[in-house]
Amino acid sequence: MAGDFWSPVILSIQVAAVSAVFVFVSGVLLAKAMAHRRFRGMAVLETILLLPLVLPPSVVGFLLIIAFGRNSLAGRAIEWVFSQPVIFTWWAAVIASTVVAFPLMYQSCKTGFESISRDIENAARVDGASEWMVFFWITFPLAAKSLVSGGILAFARALGEFGATLMFAGNIPGKTQTIPTAIYVAIDSGNLQNAWLWVGTMVAISFIMLLCVQFITRK
Template identity: 55%
Template sequence: MHDWSVILPPIAISIKVALASSLIVFLAAAAAARWMSRASFPGKTIIETLLLLPLVLPPTVVGFVLLMALGRRSWLGQAYEWLTGQPIIFTWGAAVIAAAVVAFPLAYRTMRAGFDAVDQEVEDAARAQGAGEWQVFRHITAPLAYRSLTGGYILGFARGLGEFGATLMIAGNIPGRTQTIPTAIFVAVEGNETLLAWIWAGAIVLFSFLMLLLAGLLERR
């Protein structure tokens, strides 16, 4: 039996990455979905296509684009390194960014469907009574789109938990720092550590099952 000091770090890192990325995704996707659901402007279809593009691109392509955008030769990467004194790639933060970018389209599409289903006349009636935009969103839009918002968050968490290709490209596979469950499974299989791979695979299946179960319970509620 393998030592817990080997088994637990990838699980802990994966959970932290999924929690951080799903929070970012939830806020960004909710804002984008709300805006795209209500706004009307030229080029809207193109903007929405760009938002959904990571959903159909191979994760390695997404990772390559992020590597070029955030690497030490890019102006973003250089600016971050100048501010913090360290590069952004091959860090825990890079894993969060990769998971967030890949998970965003799933959450956005789910939340957009929820906002589209909210009757705009109800929102307009609240505005006519003097309610501000935040009050309209908090008391009318969000409660009516509750299931879509919750589903978007859960999908974002599950996708971030299982992200592999983009994470490997910009965060690497550094044990104890950036090694998540999927990258750990990849290394274990390559090293013929089948039992270890099964343990990590079982952990990620369990977490994903629990998240889907939670989503089902919230939907029934």
């Protein structure tokens, strides 16, 4: 029973952690590229990047199946390289969590980068700093609060992902069953004890992470 309870918890944390790494890197790079820039089609591009934030999870899951299913180009390429399809695997859960968590990270990073005065960055460039030096020694530290809070929120969102994960990764115990899908199955089967324990675990983790965001943004 203990193993049955902890398996979804451990799996959820692992999936959310790997997803958070992908989201953090991609969110920082894209937000930095988009901050302080204006070009034709920018509004459309940003709308596409933020769509998973408002789309129903079932729609996100359906689109992931179309994009990475066995009949898609990406799906066939993945199956050729790894000798198995990505759908209904642990990595499918990571992909689903990454997609739905990305908008939170992107928005937070972009807000942080846009809050930095361009004069500070330009002064460093005048003094001979390269673009990478400006980013790592000026931009990144000044936007650190936004980046860290965005990373925490993205981790929390990835941890709680349900709909897209259920459609794209399935609900295989010990393989793709995360806390949200385990709660769904527990309620459906009448196992309210485990359902309450998983719900309590999710509430506790989410509360701690949001509390951390509050402390970070108020410093």
